[in-house]
Amino acid sequence: MTEGTKNIVVTIDGPAGAGKSTVARAAAARIGLPYLDTGALYRAAALKLKQAGIAPEEGERITGALSSIDIELLPDGRITACGEDVTKAIRTPEVDRIVSAYAARGEVREALISIQRAQAANGLVADGRDMGTVVFPDAELKIFLTASAEERARRRCLERRAKGEEADYDVVLKEVNERDHYDMTREIAPLRPAPGCIILDSSDMDAEAVTDVIASLAGEFMEQNRR
Numbered sequence: 001m002t003e004g005t006k007n008i009v010v011t012i013d014g015p016a017g018a019g020k021s022t023v024a025r026a027a028a029a030r031i032g033l034p035y036l037d038t039g040a041l042y043r044a045a046a047l048k049l050k051q052a053g054i055a056p057e058e059g060e061r062i063t064g065a066l067s068s069i070d071i072e073l074l075p076d077g078r079i080t081a082c083g084e085d086v087t088k089a090i091r092t093p094e095v096d097r098i099v100s101a102y103a104a105r106g107e108v109r110e111a112l113i114s115i116q117r118a119q120a121a122n123g124l125v126a127d128g129r130d131m132g133t134v135v136f137p138d139a140e141l142k143i144f145l146t147a148s149a150e151e152r153a154r155r156r157c158l159e160r161r162a163k164g165e166e167a168d169y170d171v172v173l174k175e176v177n178e179r180d181h182y183d184m185t186r187e188i189a190p191l192r193p194a195p196g197c198i199i200l201d202s203s204d205m206d207a208e209a210v211t212d213v214i215a216s217l218a219g220e221f222m223e224q225n226r227r
């Protein structure tokens with residue numbers, strides 16, 4: 001591959017449980033680009049703010065606190081906040097429940113946007129809610145990955161049970177629907193397909209099939225650009 005043709009930005013947005021992180025990580029490895037998990041940044045911010053006793057409504061305190069929380073994504077995939085490894089702590093059902101309320105706040109989004117853009121110098125695959133609409137509007141390839149709420153809840157239950165946690169399908173379905181509602185109706189950077197994106201419904205596709213589609217679209221783009 002010619003030097004320079006690989007430095008593309010691929011964005012994968014979509015609702016909770018659509019399989020974004022699995023597919024984004026696999027596609028990034030296949031294409032040979034770094035992977036950026038922006039949900040992890042929002043989770044780390046929510047966890048630390050909650051621990052500090054700061055509610056989502058406390059805008060000024062949020063800005064002050066986030067300026068010193070210092071969230072870092074390490075090359076090996078771990079994430080730290082204030083130097084503490086929070087990789088596991090951000091994946092609990094409690095963080096699942098609180099993260100969207102913090103993520104709806106402009107103060108939180110503003111603090112995290114520069115961390116995200118700073119990672120893109122050599123191209124990347126980024127997954128989240130507003131990658132194609134707000135953070136990387138000029139991305140070369142934009143995907144909106146979705147699936148039915150029922151299928152997403154089923155996947156989330158499997159994920160939790162695989163970690164040894166309990167998961168009641170009806171409760172998880174309700175949580176998935178609530179988080180979708182929050183993410184799609186918030187005023188700032190709501191979840192929606194970006195202009196020019198490709199919409200992929202993964203209800204009947206496994207992660208490998210979705211990864212194949214994304215990697216081949218990225219490959220086509222790079223091939224065209226080489227000519």
Ligand code: CDP
Binds near residue numbers: 042104127
């Ligand atoms: O993996 P899952 O889809 O459950 O969530 P995630 O990608 O880890 O993101 C957790 C939450 O962070 C989402 O429900 C959004 O509220 C928020 N988020 C966001 O607002 N913008 C992003 N770019 C990424 C996540």
